[in-house]
Amino acid sequence: MFNPSLKFKFLAIFLTIIFISEIILLVLVSYVGHESLFETFFLNLLLLLMISGVLGFIFLLSKYFNKSVEEIHSLTRQKEALDLTALVSETNCEGMITYVNEMFCKTSQYTEQELLGKSHNIINSGTHSKEFWHDFWTSLKSGNVWNGDICNQAKDGSLYWVNATISPIYNSHKDLIGYSAIRIDITQSKLIDQQTKERRSQVSLYNRKLAELIRHPDFIQNNFQGMLSTLTSMVSEVTLVSRVSVWKLHETLDGKSLECLSLWIRAEQEHSKGIEIKSSKYPKYFKALSENRTLSCDDVYSDPRIEEFTEDYFPAFEITSMLDAPFHFDGELAGVLSLEHTSSERKWKVEEEAFIISVADILSIIFESSKRQDLEAALRHSEKLEALGKLTGGIAHDFNNLLGVIMGYSALLEESIKEHPRLLKYAHQINIASQRGSKLTKNLLSFSRKKDSEARQTDINLVLQNQMDMLQKTLTVRINLDVDLMEDLWPVFLDRNDLENAILNISINSMHAMLDIGVDAMLMISTQNKVINSDEASSLELKPGEHVILTFNDNGLGMNKQTISKIFDPFFSTKGSKGTGIGLSQVFGFIKRSSGTIKVTSQLGKGSKFSLYFPRFGEQENELNEIEDDDSLQLTGNESILVVDDEKALRLLMSEQLSQQGYDVFNAESASSALKIIDEKDIKLVVTDIIMPKMDGYELAAELAETYPAIKIQLVSGFTTERHHEMVDDILQDNLLQKPYNSKILFRKIRALLDS
Secondary structure, eight states: OOOHHHHHHHHHHHHHHHHHHHHHHHHHHHHSOSSSHHHHHHHHHHHHHHHHHHHHHHHHHHHHHHHHHHHHHHHHHHHHHHHHHOEEEEEOTTOBEEEEOHHHHHHHTOOHHHHTTOBGGGGBOSOSOHHHHHHHHHHHHTTOOEEEEEEEEOTTSOEEEEEEEEEEEEOTTOOEEEEEEEEEEOHHHHHHHHHHHHHHHHHHHHHHHHHHHHTSHHHHTTOHHHHHHHHHHHHHHHHTOSEEEEEEEEEETTEEEEEEEEEEETTTTEEEOOOEEETTTOHHHHHHHHHOSOEEESSGGGOGGGGGGTTTHHHHHTEEEEEEEEEEETTEEEEEEEEEEESSOOOOOHHHHHHHHHHHHHHHHHHHHHHTTTSOHHHHHHHHHHHHHHHHHHHHHHHHHHHHHHHHHHHHHHHHTTTOHHHHHHHHHHHHHHHHHHHHHHHHHHHTTOOOOOOEEEOHHHHHHHHHHHHHHHHOTTSEEEEEOOTTOOOEEEOHHHHHHHHHHHHHHHHHHTTTTGGGOEEEEEEEEEEEOHHHHHHHTOOSEEEEEEEEEEOSOOOOHHHHTTTTSTTOOSSGGGOOSOHHHHHHHHHHHTTOEEEEEEETTTEEEEEEEEEBOOHHHHHHHHHHHOTTSOOOOOOEEEEEOSOHHHHHHHHHHHHHTTOEEEEESSHHHHHHHHHHSOOOEEEEESOOSSSOHHHHHHHHHHHOTTSEEEEEESSOOSTTGGGSOHHHHHTOEESSOOHHHHHHHHHHHHHO
16 A cells, blocks of 8 residues: 555656646647537547546646645544643743633633633642752753652632643644643542552551550560450550440350450540440340451441440440450350540551451460460460460561561662762661561560570670670679689580570579578589580480580579479460569570570479570581571572462562572472472472461471482471471471571572582
8 A cells, every 4th residue: 555645646747647647738729720520629628638637637736635635633632632631821932821621620620711821830739849840841841841759729718730741832834832731630540649658658567566465564474354454455556446345244044244354445545344235235246246247337326236335325425436356265165355536436457457456365365374374374374475485486487477578679779879878878777677686586586485495506604704794793793703714525416595584584493592691692613514414314215425504503592393384385484573484494495496405403491493404505506507507609590490489579589589599490389389380390499488378388308308318398387386287207396497588698508408
């Protein structure tokens, strides 16, 4: 097909040829007689050509005319479509408005007459800085097309956002005569973005408050009424709800009742309790509690589930909105957490409901502990601690995954912007903040006795020497602190921070036992190497072999056998309100994690002796530890590695990190997907998360060990459970990489595994 413009050119040439031919014929006729047959023929031919020329000329004009009309119609349709969706304006070179469309007037609320001849300052909201406008005009005056988001102000003072594209306008001489602006209203999009940011901020606040709640002294001391008071006031503070209360369900002869155990009234900043409601008077409400995870009522007077309260309870306390979350124990309704808003009606948000459900779950744990108070004290507290451990462990697992993503990508970012010091500083601060978050998670896990160990080769003598000044200040000058440290003490493999806490806890317990001794109070700390034979190892529940013994010997009040049997039980304390009963239970957990044991001997009136046994750190393990700490190791490679993690962000992060080290990386979101990839690819090493749905990391490792014994395995987790851990050997367990991890540690472990 010819281009239409070429057709017109050919037609013009053809008509020109006809016109020239006519002139030639006229000249020929002038030289021929007037009465010859030749004259008649040429005259007729000339007439025919003239008629054809005229008709062709008319045809040409019509073609041009039709094309121009079509172009005008097309431009008109485009303008109509633009006017329906965009705010259009034009200005002269001085920025004065020379044209606005109807949509511009409608959005800005100004009439066309009010806008023409004015500058765009008439809709300036003052949101943007002088630097913003300086860059804006600099770009336009340079002849560039400017695009960006601008916040404008309508005539009534309301703000609206537009995405503006502003282009220079030139005349036929290419002189700048003004600017054309096309704006798209994006106010709704900006509002959604703002709401999303606020929602994320609110969820972050809720998570932080949950963590603070679990670490509150009332929770640590298992103070039941204190926990309820702390919980209700915290929920009211975070949600800005007028009344927050906790109710306990009772079975009675005439049905069920709910007793208010703690009510926080925000306006009065005080707690109360004692109100009781019965199922015989409010049967619909009690039925709704047993059938719903939450009762969310924006308008309490329009919800049939709670209509029984509209006659007395709601009017008495001016309640307008209510959000209740039942909590359960052993599958049965145990009580309800109630949020009651007064004055204006309140619309409950999804994230608020999720937060209240989490708090209700904590209440389930609190009431579980309360309901089992008739059991033996140590067993009850141990179960409580385990329940709280699961809760904090779950939070820590998710939190560690988030921190892992932040820490990993900030490290990648630091590597990418080394030539930009200012940006590098920002990225470094992000990394530091994520590391602080990691420490917070470890504190939570330490409370629950699920703390992931950071064990490494340790010199106990060196730790003691570094702690001497602090220990002496803690014990005060009243107590004589003496140490006897054996030379050439064997190294041990343990968490240094845990060891420091254990030394401090045992020393403080000794100090409290010597309060009435006076100036003769003495604490002796000693270390020694000892080979434990099979008979002694059996009595201590240790493996025979070389051990390091750390001993604390005081001349305090001593303990009887009954007290000795309970001192490591969670929350057991002989100090009354001065003690929490957590210190020695944490010491016991630390020693067990270190494959050691603790022996306590004591005599009333004579003092106590605590002997901590730790196995000697082997030479082979020492070499591996040195390899991990060796910064000169080559951390790159080209082997094929499979990353398995159900968390997409962490999976992609680790894949990116390993790819940058040169490895050929594959990734899978589940164990089943991983097995399919292994069947098809020559995988040398698998890095797998432990906690995953269906088949977890332990099960996957066991399957690989049996089916693909040549494949190396690196376990990774932010929080480990006991489930299926027996399926893998101790080497895999000991080499576990804890989230969030430092990328260099990951590279070292992988390189060491591949080279082993």
